[in-house]
Amino acid sequence: MLRNERNFGSPRDRVDGRAKVTGAAQYAAEFNAPDLLHGYVVSSTIAKGRITSIDTQKALDVPGVLKVFTHDNRPATAWFSSSYQDEVAPPGTPFRPLYDEQIYYSGQPIALVVAESFDVARYAASLVEATYEAGAHETDLKLARAAAYVPPKKRQGMKPPASKGDAMAAYAKAPLRIANDYSIANEHHNPMEPHASTVIFEAGGKLTIHDKIQGVMNTQSYVSGVFGLPASDIHVVSPFVGGGFGSGLRPQYQLFLAVMAALDLKRSVRVEMTRDQMFTFTHRPETINTVLLGADKTGRLSALRHQAVAVTSRFEDYQEVVVNWSGILYDAENKQFDYRIAKVDTYTPGDMRAPGAPLGTFAIESAMDELAYAGNIDPLELRLRNYSTRDETTNKEFTSKELRACFQLGAEKFGWSRRSPAPRSMREGRELIGWGMASGCWEAQFSKTSAKAVLTSDGRLEVGTATADIGTGTYTILTQIGADALGLDMEQVTAKLADTTLPKSPVEGGSWTAASAGTAVQMACEALKKTLLQEAQKIEGSPLADAKYEDVVFANGRIAMADDAGRSLDLSDVVRHSGQSEIEEQATAQPDSKVQAQYAAYTHSAVFVEVRVDEQLGLVRIPRIVNAVAAGRIINPKTARSQVTGGTVWGIGMALHEESLTDHNLGRFMNHNLAEYHVPANADIYDIDVIFVPEEDDKVSPIGVKGLGEIGIVATPAAIANAIFHATGKRIRELPITIDKVLREAA
Amino acid sequence: MNRFSYLRASDVGEVVSALKDAPAAKIIAGGTNLVDLMKYNVERPERLIDITHVEALQEIIEGENGSLRIGALVSNSALAYDARVTERFPLLSSALLAGATPQLRNAATVGGNINQRTRCYYFYDAGTPCNKREPGTGCPAKTGLNRIHAILGQSEACIATHPSDMCVAMAALEAVVHVTGPDGERDIPFADYHRLPGDTPQKDNTLLDGEVVTGITLPASSTQFSANYTYLKLRDRLSYAFALVSVAVALEKEGDTVKRARIALGGVAHKPWRRAEAEALFEGKAADSGLFARVADALIDGARGYEHNAFKIRMAREAIIRALEQASAGTPQSNIDKHIV
Numbered sequence A: 001m002l003r004n005e006r007n008f009g010s011p012r013d014r015v016d017g018r019a020k021v022t023g024a025a026q027y028a029a030e031f032n033a034p035d036l037l038h039g040y041v042v043s044s045t046i047a048k049g050r051i052t053s054i055d056t057q058k059a060l061d062v063p064g065v066l067k068v069f070t071h072d073n074r075p076a077t078a079w080f081s082s083s084y085q086d087e088v089a090p091p092g093t094p095f096r097p098l099y100d101e102q103i104y105y106s107g108q109p110i111a112l113v114v115a116e117s118f119d120v121a122r123y124a125a126s127l128v129e130a131t132y133e134a135g136a137h138e139t140d141l142k143l144a145r146a147a148a149y150v151p152p153k154k155r156q157g158m159k160p161p162a163s164k165g166d167a168m169a170a171y172a173k174a175p176l177r178i179a180n181d182y183s184i185a186n187e188h189h190n191p192m193e194p195h196a197s198t199v200i201f202e203a204g205g206k207l208t209i210h211d212k213i214q215g216v217m218n219t220q221s222y223v224s225g226v227f228g229l230p231a232s233d234i235h236v237v238s239p240f241v242g243g244g245f246g247s248g249l250r251p252q253y254q255l256f257l258a259v260m261a262a263l264d265l266k267r268s269v270r271v272e273m274t275r276d277q278m279f280t281f282t283h284r285p286e287t288i289n290t291v292l293l294g295a296d297k298t299g300r301l302s303a304l305r306h307q308a309v310a311v312t313s314r315f316e317d318y319q320e321v322v323v324n325w326s327g328i329l330y331d332a333e334n335k336q337f338d339y340r341i342a343k344v345d346t347y348t349p350g351d352m353r354a355p356g357a358p359l360g361t362f363a364i365e366s367a368m369d370e371l372a373y374a375g376n377i378d379p380l381e382l383r384l385r386n387y388s389t390r391d392e393t394t395n396k397e398f399t400s401k402e403l404r405a406c407f408q409l410g411a412e413k414f415g416w417s418r419r420s421p422a423p424r425s426m427r428e429g430r431e432l433i434g435w436g437m438a439s440g441c442w443e444a445q446f447s448k449t450s451a452k453a454v455l456t457s458d459g460r461l462e463v464g465t466a467t468a469d470i471g472t473g474t475y476t477i478l479t480q481i482g483a484d485a486l487g488l489d490m491e492q493v494t495a496k497l498a499d500t501t502l503p504k505s506p507v508e509g510g511s512w513t514a515a516s517a518g519t520a521v522q523m524a525c526e527a528l529k530k531t532l533l534q535e536a537q538k539i540e541g542s543p544l545a546d547a548k549y550e551d552v553v554f555a556n557g558r559i560a561m562a563d564d565a566g567r568s569l570d571l572s573d574v575v576r577h578s579g580q581s582e583i584e585e586q587a588t589a590q591p592d593s594k595v596q597a598q599y600a601a602y603t604h605s606a607v608f609v610e611v612r613v614d615e616q617l618g619l620v621r622i623p624r625i626v627n628a629v630a631a632g633r634i635i636n637p638k639t640a641r642s643q644v645t646g647g648t649v650w651g652i653g654m655a656l657h658e659e660s661l662t663d664h665n666l667g668r669f670m671n672h673n674l675a676e677y678h679v680p681a682n683a684d685i686y687d688i689d690v691i692f693v694p695e696e697d698d699k700v701s702p703i704g705v706k707g708l709g710e711i712g713i714v715a716t717p718a719a720i721a722n723a724i725f726h727a728t729g730k731r732i733r734e735l736p737i738t739i740d741k742v743l744r745e746a747a
Numbered sequence B: 001m002n003r004f005s006y007l008r009a010s011d012v013g014e015v016v017s018a019l020k021d022a023p024a025a026k027i028i029a030g031g032t033n034l035v036d037l038m039k040y041n042v043e044r045p046e047r048l049i050d051i052t053h054v055e056a057l058q059e060i061i062e063g064e065n066g067s068l069r070i071g072a073l074v075s076n077s078a079l080a081y082d083a084r085v086t087e088r089f090p091l092l093s094s095a096l097l098a099g100a101t102p103q104l105r106n107a108a109t110v111g112g113n114i115n116q117r118t119r120c121y122y123f124y125d126a127g128t129p130c131n132k133r134e135p136g137t138g139c140p141a142k143t144g145l146n147r148i149h150a151i152l153g154q155s156e157a158c159i160a161t162h163p164s165d166m167c168v169a170m171a172a173l174e175a176v177v178h179v180t181g182p183d184g185e186r187d188i189p190f191a192d193y194h195r196l197p198g199d200t201p202q203k204d205n206t207l208l209d210g211e212v213v214t215g216i217t218l219p220a221s222s223t224q225f226s227a228n229y230t231y232l233k234l235r236d237r238l239s240y241a242f243a244l245v246s247v248a249v250a251l252e253k254e255g256d257t258v259k260r261a262r263i264a265l266g267g268v269a270h271k272p273w274r275r276a277e278a279e280a281l282f283e284g285k286a287a288d289s290g291l292f293a294r295v296a297d298a299l300i301d302g303a304r305g306y307e308h309n310a311f312k313i314r315m316a317r318e319a320i321i322r323a324l325e326q327a328s329a330g331t332p333q334s335n336i337d338k339h340i341v
């Protein structure tokens, strides 16, 4: 079999681009049903305590209101909290909406008003009056950390890195020493599309659900578990997701409320969150790192200790990988790691783009930068001197690691060699210029995924799997892979996603979808091709009668002998002769357990940043960034570039802008809108140059792909903070680096 | 959002009588602030009086010696790009372009901009106390989050700021606000339009119940500032954020000396902040950095910060000095290219 790669590796437009820009793409809140009801959520104003009474009469008196659901009158649902556990739930007791009178966090849903129109529901919701008995809350990590603990039960996938040697003793003896705290604020995901669920109540009580979710199977199993419905009665269809970033991994409370209301009222119901309610579930956890480095005079690390403490909720032990990254990036004879969480009265934090990685990387890469200055060593050179050649945290070889090439190509493109080493030594006009860099890595995961490939009698190919496209370009790359496999044009291929009737797939997250779904589609196509050849050979007088699979090619809509194009059949004829309307094959891609036992797989990046700082005014601009990424084979450089650029922009946001401001007196996030929760605006973004470093890797996945949805953000904040130090000589160890911090440090 | 009735007014008389009939009515112009506040249950008007069809409020009228009378409904974009404004009052144009986004500026009006409410987090969140929203409930900002709050002119009751950029320029240009009410028309000097919070922070300004803003006049005397001016806005990102501190400077120079100076600050107080004593330091003096620093000190003398906003005191001082340098040199800040030089 010759490998046809007309599309794989080439920049291709998004196949769903036109539907998105013309509004044809339907999102969860855009599906309609006859007599659709609308639910509006009433949120708690206290952070802790209990509801003593809740008066819904005024709301019920509004014409058009059908029902107000509260903990007092909600229909019975599953009794055990374990039934609320979803595919990606951390250890603990999942939040159960309207379960009882207890308040666990400010903004908790306490009632759902259901009415004939959205406006009536919203108005009536403003008339619901709750009285509370408030308890004493704590939302401040600086205080809560006193009671931090090592999570007794590890979240799935959490690998505590092994410590070795005696880091403290080695540190005490080291000629070069760094020890500091590095902290990162709470952040909210804020995808453009707010969370919403449209639950269509079908005849016979079956449900069709359009949910904002990064994996329809997760919605299906959650609804099945909580409401006791057979999975076959729950059809989840969410073809488009307007950004997820992790906020859509777990089913959120609007889903529960919409399903509850639909089942109770036997009507179709939609519940949409408002923008301020987007701050009432899940967020990136505030995290404080403590890093201690000891090195000899050449910068070789002898001691590395990385500790972190992060917030979690009262009811679940959310965990993410924060400290391991430093052990993956660097070798040191003595290493110690520690990751703890501390309970506060908020909702459970959740995964947000590269969960944990930019936080731990900000810490280790800031500390390495400090070490570089302490030892008078070029920051890039210091990283090369401590370059890890195997993953010490898991004691495995890397499947591949082209970080060195990232350093080299990134530095060349950026012009790193022209950097003047001393802080405050570069200036233009009123602005100090700073050049900084950092490196990072992110797991290249592979998850069990099934897919189908169907050839119809008009010669078109349909590929499908249940995973989502959260805007990353999954539809496009699966179309490319399908087209190449069958030798068709991309226009002749349709990708189908995000429907529970499609072959099973995990949630879209962890940057595993391109590798996993891509491989599954490739395998399904291979299976389909074999079947097609068999069918072709059954045709009387088939020119391919004696052909072996290895000897044929699929091209231009035909199967042909590789060495004799004259001996060929049209694919649509093959389907027609088979007597079936279409031919379908399915396949399941699974990680190779032997490879996994021996190897660790990561994507890597090296980020180079120029900042300009007006020290008097505290203003920071970022005129250019080079982000060099090694992520295996790149299926579509165009969508891939978008992913890394987007991650880099988010890195700028994390470095300079993003912070969910908490009023600790009230225990409430207060800047809950896009005017006051700042993400970078166009004016903040100048040149971002993305480089994909060639990386061949036959172990990470059968198609050599690593995935790159997350790597873009990982090292960017650290590189920016390091550039700010180079510009100003001021080390800022708290993100975001807002104007007040630049001014404060300059004082 | 509550239920309300809606009236589309066709002239100013109808607006005034509708306001008289329904005291809990609200005027709606561009709606970019009011509708948000209604969605948050902060404003709950019984009746909306839509003034966008009142012809008389749409125009820019030439006055004597270059003065301009600007109708309350002129959009922020139309005003910013009007050739007479960019030529005679470029400071105003610059301040307008420093605000919000093109979409918002297309909808926002002069009357709405003057009357927009503070951006204090608590004021927008009906789930929290706030003296401005519900007098007597307290001011959580003082001991809570006060990064964007006032450093000058605050009261025990309220430490909010007025968020407008346009108004800072208008204060420096000494515009006059024209209002019409049940007792007829009156003119209010810009400096007297907005007020400090005192113990009635619920009142942002001196507009009386039943009055409507019909327009503002930019005086002829302020056309003298068109060569030496700047609007410098410092904010948390380079666009689409309210000012942490902004400075409007209007200088009339003769050679190296300053004949007349007008300076207003935004983002630091419940109203655009001016001090005649500070401006008087200039009169007849040569513009130099020592003078700029003295003016800055005089303008923010007595400033007081809270846990999160104390940085604004130093920032304001630096911003004033920089803005005076820009204005004096005739190199105003561009609010299209956000790069500050």
Ligand SMILES: Cc1cc2nc3c(=O)[nH]c(=O)nc-3n(C[C@H](O)[C@H](O)[C@H](O)COP(=O)(O)OP(=O)(O)OC[C@H]3O[C@@H](n4cnc5c(N)ncnc54)[C@H](O)[C@@H]3O)c2cc1C
Binding pocket: A675, B026, B027, B028, B029, B030, B031, B032, B033, B034, B035, B036, B051, B072, B098, B099, B100, B101, B104, B107, B108, B109, B110, B111, B112, B113, B114, B115, B116, B117, B163, B164, B165, B166, B211, B212, B213, B214, B240, B241, B242, B243
């Ligand atoms: C996300 C966002 C960002 C923004 N950023 C900025 C910024 O950076 N800088 C800035 O300056 N502004 C900013 N704004 C505010 C914007 O300038 C104001 O919302 C706008 O100017 C209000 O004008 P409007 O016509 O839409 O007023 P409306 O919303 O219609 O009305 C606002 C208020 O004024 C009253 N009112 C309106 N017209 C009259 C009148 N003729 N007489 C008496 N009362 C009247 C209304 O009753 C209401 O109380 C921003 C707004 C948003 C939403």
Ligand code: SF4
Binding pocket: B118, B120, B121, B122, B123, B129, B130, B131, B132, B133, B138, B139, B140, B141, B142, B149, B157, B158, B159, B160, B201
């Ligand atoms: S500063 Fe004013 S507006 Fe803000 S909470 Fe206090 S009283 Fe309310």
